[in-house]
Amino acid sequence: MSLAMFLTACGSSSSGEPAAAPSGSAGGAAVSVVASTNVYGDIVKQIAGDRASITSIISNPDADPHSYEANTRTQLELSKAKVVVENGGGYDDFVDTMLKSAGGSPKVLNVVDISGRKAEGGGELNEHVWYDFPTVQKLADQLAAALGEADPAGAATYTANAATFKQKVQQLQAREAAIKAAHTGAGVAVTEPVPLYLLEACGLVNKTPEEFSEAIEEGTDVPASVLQETIDLFAHKDVALLAYNEQTTGPETEKVLNAAKAANVAVVPVTETLPAGKDYLTWMDGNLTAIGTALT
Numbered sequence: 001m002s003l004a005m006f007l008t009a010c011g012s013s014s015s016g017e018p019a020a021a022p023s024g025s026a027g028g029a030a031v032s033v034v035a036s037t038n039v040y041g042d043i044v045k046q047i048a049g050d051r052a053s054i055t056s057i058i059s060n061p062d063a064d065p066h067s068y069e070a071n072t073r074t075q076l077e078l079s080k081a082k083v084v085v086e087n088g089g090g091y092d093d094f095v096d097t098m099l100k101s102a103g104g105s106p107k108v109l110n111v112v113d114i115s116g117r118k119a120e121g122g123g124e125l126n127e128h129v130w131y132d133f134p135t136v137q138k139l140a141d142q143l144a145a146a147l148g149e150a151d152p153a154g155a156a157t158y159t160a161n162a163a164t165f166k167q168k169v170q171q172l173q174a175r176e177a178a179i180k181a182a183h184t185g186a187g188v189a190v191t192e193p194v195p196l197y198l199l200e201a202c203g204l205v206n207k208t209p210e211e212f213s214e215a216i217e218e219g220t221d222v223p224a225s226v227l228q229e230t231i232d233l234f235a236h237k238d239v240a241l242l243a244y245n246e247q248t249t250g251p252e253t254e255k256v257l258n259a260a261k262a263a264n265v266a267v268v269p270v271t272e273t274l275p276a277g278k279d280y281l282t283w284m285d286g287n288l289t290a291i292g293t294a295l296t
Contacts, residue, residue, distance in 0.1 A: 031150045033083045036092040037273050039130045040085040040111070040139075042280045046165045047143045051154045055081075057095075058273055070094050078102040082150040085143070088112035089127030107146045114138050124214075128272070132197035133173050136280075137166045168281050175288045176201045183295045187239040189230065189260070191253045192217045195243045195270045195287070202291060207239050215252075222252045230256055234263035241266045241294040247273070266294030 030053040035041035041056030048054070055077045058068060078084065078095070079102040086095040089112035099108070112127055115135035119125040129135045144162035148155030180203030187207040188199055196206060212230045215222045222230075233239045234256075242260040244253070246269045260267055268290045274283055 031082050031147055031154075032077075032080045033085065033147075034077050034081040034106075035085040036087055036095050039272075039274055039280060040087070042274055043136065043139060043165075044083075044085060044143060046280065047140055047158055047161045048147055048154075049157065049161060051151060051157065052083075052147065058092075060273070068094065070098060074098060075102055078106075079104050081106040083143075083146045084108045085139075086110055087127060087129065089125050089129070091127045107149065109139065109142050109146060111135065111139055114142055126193045126196055128194045128197065130280075131195050131284075133169050133176070133201065133284075135197075137169050140165050140169075165281075172281070172284050172288065173201070175285070175292075179203065179288065179292050179295065183240070186295060187233075188241050188243060189233050189239045189256070189265075190243045190245075191256060192245045192248060194245050194272055195268075198284075198287060199243060199291070202288075204240075204291075207233055216248065216250075227252055227255065231259040234259045234265045237263070237265075239265060241268050241291065243268045243270050245270055245272070247271050268294050 030051060031048065032055075033041075033044050033048065033052045034055045034057065035044055036056075037058040038056035041054050041059070044052060044054050057074055057077075075098055078098050081104065084095065084099065084106045086092050086108065088110035091112075099106075111129050112125070115129045115132060115138065117125060117129060117132070117135070140162040144155075144158040147158045151158075176198070180201070184203030186204050188204045189208045190196065190199070190206060190213055193206075193213050199206065209226050209229050211226045212222055215226070234242070242256065242265055244257055244260075244267050257267065268287070270287065274280065278286070
């Protein structure tokens with residue numbers, strides 16, 4: 001689902017305010033970077049350290065990131081940016097819209113484009129590519145290059161930090177492989193396709209009716225027969241866990257959640273932005289721990 005530009009934001013109004021930026025590098029002015037969400041803002045931080053001033057447009061972990069109201073402060077930050085990181089794939093189109101009138105000529109990194117992923121069989125692309133570790137590793141390299149162009153004096157630091165970050169992501173991939181070796185083929189259900197790249201890399205099979213997850217993602221009504229088909233997954237023990245997007249909830253997802261609990265099917269909460277107190281690596285490590293625990 002795209003991050004709608006003029007919808008009323010859920011949760012605190014601070015979801016539309018850029019996050020506070022860190023101080024600049026000791027050697028001079030920091031590279032100004034704007035990221036569409038705090039997920040990408042944190043990945044930038046992992047690569048840039050204190051050499052960048054980072055603004056994450058969507059930063060409130062309690063808000064639904066699909067419902068975003070743009071403001072003039074965001075426009076100002078984009079006008080000053082040297083590097084912009086957007087998800088792409090229709091997820092955060094407001095970034096492109098605002099860049100057209102912001103002025104400046106930042107290096108724009110579109111993560112869906114970087115991923116190389118395409119929609120299969122005439123279907124829709126799952127745009128939640130930050131749950132895809134190979135994509136995140138590609139992004140690290142692209143960030144190191146873009147930051148190095150903006151700040152040649154820090155190029156070696158960016159390259160070294162990207163290498164370190166990628167090694168840590170490889171450790172997460174090893175955890176995926178271990179889950180896959182123990183549980184490949186196990187069925188799972190999702191309320192939205194947010195974590196599917198992670199679940200599929202763990203060898204798990206999504207059993208959710210596509211019409212259900214698409215309706216939830218698009219904010220449309222789920223047909224009664226499709227809702228029942230989804231609920232039956234738990235009663236019939238067709239799935240080992242439910243991955244539940246905590247940031248997009250409603251009566252239909254709550255019915256699915258209650259059905260999972262009633263059937264003693266493990267629930268793995270997932271989010272689209274960083275939870276408070278987490279960085280990207282600890283967040284994903286926690287997701288993998290929750291998946292592994294749910295399957296055992």
